[in-house]
Amino acid sequence: MKDKYLLGIIGFGGMAGHHYTQLSKGNTKVEIKGVFDLNPDRLKVAEEKGLVAYKSKEELLCDPEIDIVLVATTNEVHADLCIEAMKCGKHVICEKPVTPTADELLPVMEAAKKYNKVFTVDQNRRTNKDFVLMKRTVESGVIGEPYVIESRVEGSRGMPSGWRTIKALGGGMMLDWGVHLIDQLMYMYYDVKVTSVYCTKNSIQYPEVDDNFRMVMTFENGVEARIEVATNNYITHPRWYVLGKNGTLQIDDWNCDGKVVRCIDKEDKWAEEIVYTKAGPTKTMAPRNPNSVETITLSEPMDVVDNLDPVYWQMVDAIEGKAELTIKPEEALRVIKVMEAAMKSWETNEVIKLNV
Numbered sequence: 008m009k010d011k012y013l014l015g016i017i018g019f020g021g022m023a024g025h026h027y028t029q030l031s032k033g034n035t036k037v038e039i040k041g042v043f044d045l046n047p048d049r050l051k052v053a054e055e056k057g058l059v060a061y062k063s064k065e066e067l068l069c070d071p072e073i074d075i076v077l078v079a080t081t082n083e084v085h086a087d088l089c090i091e092a093m094k095c096g097k098h099v100i101c102e103k104p105v106t107p108t109a110d111e112l113l114p115v116m117e118a119a120k121k122y123n124k125v126f127t128v129d130q131n132r133r134t135n136k137d138f139v140l141m142k143r144t145v146e147s148g149v150i151g152e153p154y155v156i157e158s159r160v161e162g163s164r165g166m167p168s169g170w171r172t173i174k175a176l177g178g179g180m181m182l183d184w185g186v187h188l189i190d191q192l193m194y195m196y197y198d199v200k201v202t203s204v205y206c207t208k209n210s211i212q213y214p215e216v217d218d219n220f221r222m223v224m225t226f227e228n229g230v231e232a233r234i235e236v237a238t239n240n241y242i243t244h245p246r247w248y249v250l251g252k253n254g255t256l257q258i259d260d261w262n263c264d265g266k267v268v269r270c271i272d273k274e275d276k277w278a279e280e281i282v283y284t285k286a287g288p289t290k291t292m293a294p295r296n297p298n299s300v301e302t303i304t305l306s307e308p309m310d311v312v313d314n315l316d317p318v319y320w321q322m323v324d325a326i327e328g329k330a331e332l333t334i335k336p337e338e339a340l341r342v343i344k345v346m347e348a349a350m351k352s353w354e355t356n357e358v359i360k361l362n363v
């Protein structure tokens with residue numbers, strides 16, 4: 008056990024900068040010593056922040072003071088860098104997605120076993136407050152048994168230029184945001200198998216990659232997750248919309264504004280006469296008596312720590328043998344298998360059966 012664990016970062020771009028900002032607050036036992044990046048401008052930025060700018064990745068990996076390596080490069084080189092770092096005796100945290108395919112992830116998992124190193128993934132959105140609020144509310148039973156969970160992130164500004172638009176570098180929205188939204192729901196249903204996936208995509212701005220996708224992921228318990236990532240929506244849906252057998256949950260946005268409307272009187276005695284609405288007569292869709300439902304306002308859960316600290320806390324606990332990782336490589340593998348199935352689905356226009 009140490010007072011401090013020194014971190015070396017390979018790939019000091021935007022996300023690594025975020026790790027720097029959060030770790031600089033000193034809430035964890037992890038301190039950044041230095042970085043390596045192929046781009047000399049990023050090394051200059053690191054030096055300006057008082058960090059060591061290593062001349063090569065080998066120099067960083069051979070520094071005996073470095074305990075942990077953060078791999079935060081573009082996705083196509085994650086696997087090789089993770090394996091090399093563990094071979095050099097470092098624990099590794101890798102940005103998501105570790106790899107675009109399960110076959111590429113397996114050797115990384117094997118390396119962690121072979122070199123007896125802690126290997127985890129930055130699935131940091133498990134602590135997003137909107138997700139925690141949805142999970143807690145559903146698990147409280149207030150809307151009854153859930154059967155549809157809709158999870159969406161939608162923008163209208165297209166995708167940022169650069170590697171995200173290039174397939175060979177691991178671009179596209181499935182690997183960028185899809186990995187988070189799928190991980191959140193597979194974490195929620197960690198012991199329930201995913202049995203099928205159907206997915207369609209659009210390439211509106213960038214023909215090479217999916218800049219929009221819509222997916223249906225079915226769990227063995229019957230819960231149907233509808234996941235959508237979009238970059239061309241000028242009117243957006245709620246962040247979360249969940250149907251339970253006794254109520255409905257909606258969370259509008261990342262601010263956690265939302266509500267539950269739950270049934271307190273089934274109103275199953277139907278009037279003899281048909282009801283007239285602006286759209287004509289109906290019985291089934293007639294508005295209900297407002298006194299037959301209860302509305303519960305939802306708000307931001309203030310007790311949740313939603314930043315990168317929990318990702319590092321669980322890693323340090325695992326290094327010190329105090330607890331198992333909460334973000335396990337096996338979980339990353341499940342998510343990657345689902346993403347692969349989604350991509351196969353949009354290529355074949357078929358429902359892909361799974362058991363993961």
Ligand SMILES: NC(=O)c1ccc[n+]([C@@H]2O[C@H](COP(=O)([O-])OP(=O)(O)OC[C@H]3O[C@@H](n4cnc5c(N)ncnc54)[C@H](O)[C@@H]3O)[C@@H](O)[C@H]2O)c1
Nearest residue numbers: 018019020021022023044045046079080081082084102103
């Ligand atoms: N967890 C999250 O919420 C989150 C958010 C954004 C990005 N990410 C992930 O972080 C990673 C980086 O994304 P970003 O937005 O920071 O991209 P970025 O382009 O800003 O940064 C990537 C950096 O890696 C460097 N690089 C590329 N190949 C390298 C190599 N072989 N050796 C050394 N440096 C190399 C580039 O020069 C660049 O500075 C991606 O895997 C992405 O999916 C995660």
